[in-house]
Amino acid sequence: MTARKDSPVRIRGFQLADMVDLAKAASQGFLEMCGRHDFVTNRAVVPYLTGSVDPADDWFIVADYEDARAVGSLVGQAGNFWMGASASEADNRNCVSLVWASVHPDYWGKGIGGRLIEAFEEKARKGKFTTEIVRTYFAQTFYEMYGFTRVETFKALALEIVGRGVAPPPKLEIRPLLLDDLPPLANHMTENAYGELLVSFFHERKLNAFGPERGETIIGRLDGSIAGVAFGLTSSEYPDLLTLTYLFAREPEFALELLQGLVYLGSLDGRRWVGVNLPLQDIDESELMNLGWKEAQLPTFATLYELRKDL
Ligand SMILES: CC(C)(COP(=O)(O)OP(=O)(O)OC[C@H]1O[C@@H](n2cnc3c(N)ncnc32)[C@H](O)[C@@H]1OP(=O)(O)O)[C@@H](O)C(=O)NCCC(=O)NCCS
Numbered sequence: 001m002t003a004r005k006d007s008p009v010r011i012r013g014f015q016l017a018d019m020v021d022l023a024k025a026a027s028q029g030f031l032e033m034c035g036r037h038d039f040v041t042n043r044a045v046v047p048y049l050t051g052s053v054d055p056a057d058d059w060f061i062v063a064d065y066e067d068a069r070a071v072g073s074l075v076g077q078a079g080n081f082w083m084g085a086s087a088s089e090a091d092n093r094n095c096v097s098l099v100w101a102s103v104h105p106d107y108w109g110k111g112i113g114g115r116l117i118e119a120f121e122e123k124a125r126k127g128k129f130t131t132e133i134v135r136t137y138f139a140q141t142f143y144e145m146y147g148f149t150r151v152e153t154f155k156a157l158a159l160e161i162v163g164r165g166v167a168p169p170p171k172l173e174i175r176p177l178l179l180d181d182l183p184p185l186a187n188h189m190t191e192n193a194y195g196e197l198l199v200s201f202f203h204e205r206k207l208n209a210f211g212p213e214r215g216e217t218i219i220g221r222l223d224g225s226i227a228g229v230a231f232g233l234t235s236s237e238y239p240d241l242l243t244l245t246y247l248f249a250r251e252p253e254f255a256l257e258l259l260q261g262l263v264y265l266g267s268l269d270g271r272r273w274v275g276v277n278l279p280l281q282d283i284d285e286s287e288l289m290n291l292g293w294k295e296a297q298l299p300t301f302a303t304l305y306e307l308r309k310d311l
Pocket of ligand 1: 101102107108113115142
């Protein structure tokens with residue numbers, strides 16, 4: 001890593017003594033990283049202790065500022081971090097991912113974030129990578145300042161339940177879904193679609209003997225027959241937030257009713273927010289906006305931007 005004589009910022013690799021300072025920088029500066037220091041330990045401490053990281057794969061960069069140590073860090077990875085196994089071969093060969101960058105709030109605006117990016121890019125160019133990619137909830141402007149361009153927007157909407165009356169959906173009869181409700185659903189969908197439903201139900205929520213949390217999954221019926229199901233997942237950081245993960249509606253008109261059903265049962269459970277990621281099949285953004293949904297601004301649940309830069 002480089003050290004510039006004229007700059008108070010010094011860029012270097014990770015040392016064990018940095019852990020607590022970096023945890024502070026992340027939790028005091030970084031809404032979406034609050035309480036997630038396992039990321040620092042997984043990416044830095046464990047490889048450091050086991051010596052398992054080849055320097056060529058070591059994308060954990062630390063910044064000191066004047067006499068202060070470890071005021072910021074950047075974690076990156078070769079390949080497309082977000083697409084994982086589904087990234088194309090070319091993407092993995094050419095691309096580096098800037099997974100997260102954070103600077104302690106006392107040191108914001110001194111160019112430390114910029115120097116971390118610069119060091120990351122220097123290393124990437126040496127490795128003959130040609131594209132850099134980042135996903136961020138709140139720091140789009142920061143990355144644009146350093147030459148990134150937005151290529152994707154993953155919009156997230158949230159409805160705050162507190163402070164509003166929430167009624168059950170007008171047509172459908174809604175109740176929490178039981179395990180025995182699952183097999184009959186197979187009669188209304190293709191085998192693949194039923195497979196996806198099962199994965200969403202059992203895998204995403206890591207179902208244990210007690211089943212999903214109360215009110216996380218619902219079934220809707222009309223005149224005794226199944227109209228569809230909606231599954232939500234409780235955020236691990238915010239137990240008051242229930243996020244829609246799966247929706248199956250037998251008719252397009254049932255989709256919004258099922259979502260309303262999830263909101264209604266969520267309100268009975270005392271949740272504060274329900275969130276959805278767009279696009280949603282059979283539900284328009286404008287319909288949701290008219291019902292009081294807003295663009296989500298919650299830590300770990302917000303509109304996500306993907307930005308890229310040619311190196
Ligand atoms: C984003 C961050 C790393 C920037 O670090 P920094 O050392 O202050 O960056 P620099 O000094 O190089 O650049 C500062 C510029 O970025 C902009 N900026 C900083 N954080 C920003 C944010 N969250 N959104 C938009 N712009 C931001 C500032 O406006 C500033 O521009 P200005 O000087 O014209 O006002 C730091 O603010 C931080 O740790 N934020 C919290 C964590 C985070 O959001 N990380 C990025 C997501 S992966």
